[in-house]
Amino acid sequence: MGADSGNGVRQVPTFCPLCVSKCGAIATIKDGTFVSLAPDPSHPTGQALCIKGKAAPEVVNHRDRLRYPLKRTTPKGAADPGWQRIGWDEALDTIAARVAAAAGEHGPESVVFASASPSTSAMSDSIDWLNRLRRAVGSPNFAVYMELCGWGRMLAPMFTFGAPVPGAYLPDLDNAGCILFWGYNPSVARLAHATATAAALRRGAKLVVVDPRRAGLASKAAHWLRVRPGTDAALAMAMTQVMIERGWYDEDFVRRWTNAPLLVRRDTGRLLRGNEVFAEGDPAHYVAWDGQVAQPVAYDPATGQYDTDESRLALRPHLIWGCCGSQDPA
Numbered sequence: 001m002g003a004d005s006g007n008g009v010r011q012v013p014t015f016c017p018l019c020v021s022k023c024g025a026i027a028t029i030k031d032g033t034f035v036s037l038a039p040d041p042s043h044p045t046g047q048a049l050c051i052k053g054k055a056a057p058e059v060v061n062h063r064d065r066l067r068y069p070l071k072r073t074t075p076k077g078a079a080d081p082g083w084q085r086i087g088w089d090e091a092l093d094t095i096a097a098r099v100a101a102a103a104g105e106h107g108p109e110s111v112v113f114a115s116a117s118p119s120t121s122a123m124s125d126s127i128d129w130l131n132r133l134r135r136a137v138g139s140p141n142f143a144v145y146m147e148l149c150g151w152g153r154m155l156a157p158m159f160t161f162g163a164p165v166p167g168a169y170l171p172d173l174d175n176a177g178c179i180l181f182w183g184y185n186p187s188v189a190r191l192a193h194a195t196a197t198a199a200a201l202r203r204g205a206k207l208v209v210v211d212p213r214r215a216g217l218a219s220k221a222a223h224w225l226r227v228r229p230g231t232d233a234a235l236a237m238a239m240t241q242v243m244i245e246r247g248w249y250d251e252d253f254v255r256r257w258t259n260a261p262l263l264v265r266r267d268t269g270r271l272l273r274g275n276e277v278f279a280e281g282d283p284a285h286y287v288a289w290d291g292q293v294a295q296p297v298a299y300d301p302a303t304g305q306y307d308t309d310e311s312r313l314a315l316r317p318h319l320i321w322g323c324c325g326s327q328d329p330a
Contacts (some may be wrong), residue, residue, distance in 0.1 A: 008032075013040060016053035020124040021192045023049055034060050047195035050188070099137060108138030115144045119154070152183070173197055178206045183232065187216030210235065251315060261288040261306075261313040262299060274298045289314040 024043020028036040040046035069091035073082035118127035154164040173196035186193035209218040263272040274281030291314035297307040
């Protein structure tokens, strides 16, 4: 499909699949050959394309691009692998037979699936199918490389909110009044975020950038926090302390969904256990403080329940526990 502009040239609306951004694009096809990829401003993520997207025709047309399944015909370690082209049916049957044999002889746990990063590669479109195959085999093993930014961008929101960014949802840059980029330069990593941020700044949003370098949009930030490399945690803890001191957090949420109410041993720095406080306490239970009756209460991590109403849990260090569970008021 696509509009024919004459002279064997067609303009085809599409998107770039080379990372999770899936930027909207216009592909130019000349005499049946893919010759260029350009941004599609009519698409929600089509304001710009990175250099990887612009180089898509080189990827598609490269003479060394692997386009068909190949089978090794000489042993591993041989100077010449002896690659021989085979059909897709033979390739799939061979893989299925070997996976089934390994799972049958050693158990499905012996089979390991591996993938390129679904965030920065075309695997973003097919990672779900690979996981369905892995689960069908019964294997719990999935190896995937993760770019540095992915740990904070994907896993921190996953553990905090229950869904990754981007993934189940995207940051609402279109309506944000303040945007914080922490060690993140979308000008080179996520152009859709960069263009949305630039638009937000034009309508009056404030930008805060935490980065040792004044890179990308940091030059337009209302506040550029130039941390020394490796000191991000100190800055995060300092900001958290200010938020706690000034009450800039949701206490009900913190009591219900975090471990903030749990008491910590002064001597070891570890969470206090039920058997260290109560005569017949469960070592699998933790301990919190009921601020209304000024007594310790147990918390069962298996059920997520406290032995008191959560609204009564203290979030301030009213009590410090010594090595033997004796009460030592702070």
